[in-house]
Amino acid sequence: MDFVFYLVSAFAVGGALAAVLLKNLVHAALALTIAFFGLALLFLRLDAQFAGFAQILVYVGAVAILVVFAILLTKGSEVPKEGVFSKSWFAGLAIAAGVFAVLAWAVLQAAPSLPNQTAVPAVTVNDIGNALMSRYVLPLEIIAVLLTAALLGAVIVAMHEKERAKQ
Amino acid sequence: MTPLTGYLIVAALIFAIGLAGALTRRNAIMVLIGIELMLNAANLNLIAFWRYSPHPELLTGMMFAIFSIAVAAAEAAVGLGLVISIYRHAKTADVEQMNRMKG
Numbered sequence: 001m002d003f004v005f006y007l008v009s010a011f012a013v014g015g016a017l018a019a020v021l022l023k024n025l026v027h028a029a030l031a032l033t034i035a036f037f038g039l040a041l042l043f044l045r046l047d048a049q050f051a052g053f054a055q056i057l058v059y060v061g062a063v064a065i066l067v068v069f070a071i072l073l074t075k076g077s078e079v080p081k082e083g084v085f086s087k088s089w090f091a092g093l094a095i096a097a098g099v100f101a102v103l104a105w106a107v108l109q110a111a112p113s114l115p116n117q118t119a120v121p122a123v124t125v126n127d128i129g130n131a132l133m134s135r136y137v138l139p140l141e142i143i144a145v146l147l148t149a150a151l152l153g154a155v156i157v158a159m160h161e162k163e164r165a166k167q
Numbered sequence: 168m169t170p171l172t173g174y175l176i177v178a179a180l181i182f183a184i185g186l187a188g189a190l191t192r193r194n195a196i197m198v199l200i201g202i203e204l205m206l207n208a209a210n211l212n213l214i215a216f217w218r219y220s221p222h223p224e225l226l227t228g229m230m231f232a233i234f235s236i237a238v239a240a241a242e243a244a245v246g247l248g249l250v251i252s253i254y255r256h257a258k259t260a261d262v263e264q265m266n267r268m269k270g
Contacts, residue, residue, distance in 0.1 A: 005170070009177045016181050016204050020188035025196060032200050035181070039207050046174070046218040051210075051232050058236050063203060063243045070196050070247040074254040085191050086263055092190025100183030107175040114171050114219070121223030128233075131226050139230075143237045150241035154248035160255075 008045060012038025023079050025071045033064045047120050050128050174215035182208035195250045195260045199243065206239045 015035030022028040036059040043052035086092070132140050185204030192198060210232045217228025254260050 005173060009173070013177065013180055013184070016184045019200055019204065020184055020192070020197075025194060028197065028200065032203070035204065036207065039181075039211060042174070042177070042211060043214055046214050048214045048218065048229060048232070051214055051229060051236070054233060054236055055207075055210075058240050059203075059207070062240060066243055066247050067196065067200065070250055073251050074196065074260045080193070080261070082193075084193055084197070086193050089191040093187055095190060096183045096187035099186055100179055103179035103182065104176060107172060107179060111169065111172045114169065114175075115216075115221055116169050116171060117219050117221055117223070121218065123224060123226065123229070127224070128226060128229065131230065136230050139234055143234055147237065147241050150245050154244040157245065158248035158251045 005045060008038055008041045012042060014038075023084050026068070029064060029067045029071060032067065033060055036060050036064065047123075050125050169219075171215055171219040175212060178208045178211040178215070181205075181211070193261050193263055195253070195262050195265075196247070198262060199246045199250065202246070203239065203243060206235065206242075210235050 012035055015031050015033075015038050018031035019028050019035055022031055036055065040052045040055040040060070043055055182205050185201045185208060187201070188204065189198045189201030192201065213228045213232040213235065217223055217226075217232070220228065223229075250260060253265065257265060259265075
């Protein structure tokens with residue numbers, strides 16, 4: 001628990017709050033990028049270099065760009081007249097606050113029995129590559145199939161429906 | 168407070184913020200942004216438990232987080248494709264106006 005942890009956490013939580021609260025969708029996407037970056041810094045603080053840089057590559061590099069593209073393609077950058085929050089916003093806020101209260105209570109209750117290994121894990125990217133190619137090779141192949149299927153599906157779903165319009 | 172408790176509280180906070188965003192915003196893209204925040208909070212939990220576990224060399228939590236990042240990328244692509252498709256069909260991305268099962 002040191003100053004850097006509080007700084008990076010404030011960065012991530014502030015970015016997430018701004019992403020949810022900002023009215024303009026383009027500003028919200030920018031705040032989302034900041035939140036992803038803060039989370040990547042938290043991963044690096046936890047000595048998970050590979051996950052931290054994968055987070056930057058996948059989220060800051062790809063998912064944020066996808067979100068911006070979707071906003072521009074749906075003309076979502078204009079703030080609607082009836083407001084950005086739904087009619088049942090109070091119920092949603094109450095559910096989220098309740099979920100946070102339960103999670104925080106569970107964490108604080110379990111705090112004394114949580115593991116507390118202080119030694120830095122001696123895990124290199126080399127070890128991660130070896131594990132991916134030996135013990136975790138089946139999940140890796142399944143993820144490859146899933147990504148291919150998902151990308152084909154995304155293209156087909158977003159494709160123009162010319163044939164259907166003719167019928 | 169141990170370091171692991173701090174990370175778990177931060178993850179719970181980001182999860183709650185994402186849930187509030189997914190439940191209260193009107194725009195479908197904002198709902199997807201909330202879901203992405205929730206997935207990231209879960210990844211932070213996995214990495215934190217991996218870091219402070221007695222056997223980090225087994226890489227279990229780390230691998231779970233890496234596969235979760237890959238699945239989240241696929242989910243984002245399909246979700247945003249669906250939003251673009253429904254926008255073209257209904258001319259709106261407001262989830263409160265998407266209240267019909269049939270075109």
